[in-house]
Amino acid sequence: MNVLIKSATIVDSKSDFHNDTCDILIENGIITQIKDNIETPQKTKEISHNNLHVSQxxxxxxxxxxxxxxxxxxxxxxxxxxxxxxxxxxxxxxxxxxxxxxxxxxxxxxxxxxxxxxxxxxxxxxxxxxxxxxxxxxxxxxxxxxxxxxxxxxxxxxxxxxxxxxxxxxxxxxxxxxxxxxxxxxxxxxxxxxxxxxxxxxxxxxxxxxxxxxxxxxxxxxxxxxxxxxxxxxxxxxxxxxxxxxxxxxxxxxxxxxxxxxxxxxxxxxxxxxxxxxxxxxxxxxxxxxxxxxxxxxxxxxxxxxxxxxxxxxxxxxxxxxxxxxxxxxxxxxxxxxxxxxxxxxxxxxxxxxxxGLTSIPVAIGQKAKLTLFNPSEPYTLTKDMLFSTSKNSIFEDHEFKGKVYGIYNNQQLVIN
Structure with a gap:
């Protein structure tokens, strides 16, 4: 799956684009472009979310x-x-x-x-x-x-x-x-x-x-x-x-x-x-x-x-x-x-x-796309209906948090909530 991630702030101290807000183009599982603005190619899924951030x-x-x-x-x-x-x-x-x-x-x-x-x-x-x-x-x-x-x-x-x-x-x-x-x-x-x-x-x-x-x-x-x-x-x-x-x-x-x-x-x-x-x-x-x-x-x-x-x-x-x-x-x-x-x-x-024994992959052009997508500022209070797990035994039920995860891109697959 080819994906274009629009206007994402990159949080990766090992990347040359750390703290930059860019578009990220992923083709056949590889990051091919990171630029201020990229036009969406044909047969490419565009991802755009509020206050979108991306990391390893x-x-x-x-x-x-x-x-x-x-x-x-x-x-x-x-x-x-x-x-x-x-x-x-x-x-x-x-x-x-x-x-x-x-x-x-x-x-x-x-x-x-x-x-x-x-x-x-x-x-x-x-x-x-x-x-x-x-x-x-x-x-x-x-x-x-x-x-x-x-x-x-x-x-x-x-x-x-x-x-x-x-x-x-x-x-x-x-x-x-x-x-x-x-x-x-x-x-x-x-x-x-x-x-x-x-x-x-x-x-x-x-x-x-x-x-x-x-x-x-x-x-x-x-x-x-x-x-x-x-x-x-x-x-x-x-x-x-x-x-x-x-x-x-x-x-x-x-x-x-x-x-x-x-x-x-x-x-x-x-x-x-x-x-x-x-x-x-x-x-x-x-x-x-x-x-x-x-x-x-x-x-x-x-x-x-x-x-x-x-x-x-x-x-x-x-x-x-x-x-x-x-x-x-x-x-x-x-x-x-x-x-x-x-x-x-x-x-x-x-x-x-x-x-x-695993390898870290930075957010960089030419690297395999292994990314987490999130919004670091969204506040929420955890309730059971927010849990994806089959079992609901969360120690943090009713606890207040800051930061919402959107999902991941890895192994040429996009999983987004």
Whole structure:
């Protein structure tokens, strides 16, 4: 499909056209012209929207869909459509499925299901067989099939020797090992942040210490093995400090933070609403401030929506028994755009690709067109009818945002809301 994007402000610090308002002509998937004004050629679709902005395609490093096994939560097809309408051209998909994605055939299944889509799906294989934390999964085989990392989604690896072996083994083929930062003996049955709020609500607390102890352990193991480690969704101020110091020691470590952990605190749980039950839990305002500072100085490498669709039967129950998780693709841009400048927001949404072996493509003549289209200034309040996901478990329902996504152009396909 040939497309002419009219009067779009380009937000891309790696482009010669950064901050310019131009027309962009795309022919056979390649950007052929970027000029002040381009006449619409024949058989070309013209795109014109209010306050239209364009950037490199966005990337999310932690997305769950459900299929196979939990299609009632989300299918791959609708999940990828949701990602596209939320501005994401690339998503790394967790093995949060039934059965767990832990073999060559499983990775091939995910790749096959996403074939021909506007959004590129990059599978994350399970680190251990069936994500049970006992034996390593077929890491090398999954890497050959297209797995970009290995992670038992939100399940800590209790056995330090297993983590040591994973780091050593994966270093033979430059594999990225992900370790969920929670020491399960310390976290116990905690369902929210251990703090004054958990005491006043009478809910069992999950202390910051549980996260920080696991990070310290994994950093020592990384220093010993010389492997390649990613720590997903950190949530405490001390975690930021630990990783900052590790990077100063030149350890090959990266980390991410879930966007909701930047915006919301454990005060949100006052109403016992299970929408706010997430893992890691919402922490304190001082933790939020430290996480934001960690993003500003580069200690935290990337943000993620940590998109995790859950059906109503798993959320509309007593707080102790509700599952952890929130959807987040649809609200990622609007939430970040209320905290950071537009340039920083777009920068954060396009970071992390290289860590997962992907390539960033600038908005430039002669380059493949992989673009996100959005309006950064439109305010709105999120309601359920705005959500594209099958499951509606959004932590940000009724929250005020700034910034609307129009859609994407990628793989010679235009997906516009």
């Amino acid at each position: 395609g966005w990337f999310d490093s932690s997305v769950s869909f459900g299929e196979p096994g939990y299609e009632e939560r989300e299918t791959i097809a609708n999940g990828l459509k949701t990602a596209a309408l939320s501005g994401f051209t690339d998503v790394a998909v967790n093995s949060n499925t039934n059965p767990v994605i832990d073999s060559y055939a499983d990775i091939a299944f995910l790749k096959g299901k996403s074939q021909g889509n506007a959004v590129n799906l990059f599978p994350i294989g399970a680190l251990t067989k069936n994500s049970e934390g006992e034996d390593l999964a077929e890491l090398y085989d999954m890497s050959n099939a297209g797995s970009v990392a290995f992670y038992d989604y939100q399940k800590p690896i209790r056995n330090p020797n297993l983590m040591k072996l994973a780091l050593q083994y994966a270093s033979n083929f430059d594999g990225l090992i992900c370790s969920f930062p929670q020491e399960s003996q310390i976290s116990g049955l905690g369902v929210m942040n251990e703090n004054v709020m958990s005491t006043s609500l009478g809910l069992k607390g999950n202390p910051a210490l549980a996260e920080e102890l696991q990070i310290v352990r994994d950093l020592f193991l990384l220093e010993y093995t010389g492997g390649k480690l990613h720590i997903p969704t950190i949530s405490t101020a001390k975690s930021v400090e630990l990783i900052r110091n590790a990077k100063k020691r030149k350890l090959d470590v990266s980390c991410s933070v879930a966007i909701h952990n930047l915006v919301l605190t454990d005060d949100a749980l006052k109403t016992f609403n299970t929408r706010f039950k997430v893992l890691p839990p919402l922490r304190t305002q001082s933790d939020c401030n430290a996480l934001i500072e960690g993003l500003k100085d580069g200690t935290i490498d990337m943000v993620t929506s940590d998109h995790n669709p859950l059906d109503i039967e798993h959320k509309k129950i007593e707080f102790d028994y509700a599952k952890y998780g929130t959807i987040g693709l649809e609200t990622a841009f609007g939430a970040l755009n209320t905290i950071f400048t537009l340039k920083k927001t777009v920068d954060l949404l396009t970071k992390g690709k290289e860590r997962y």
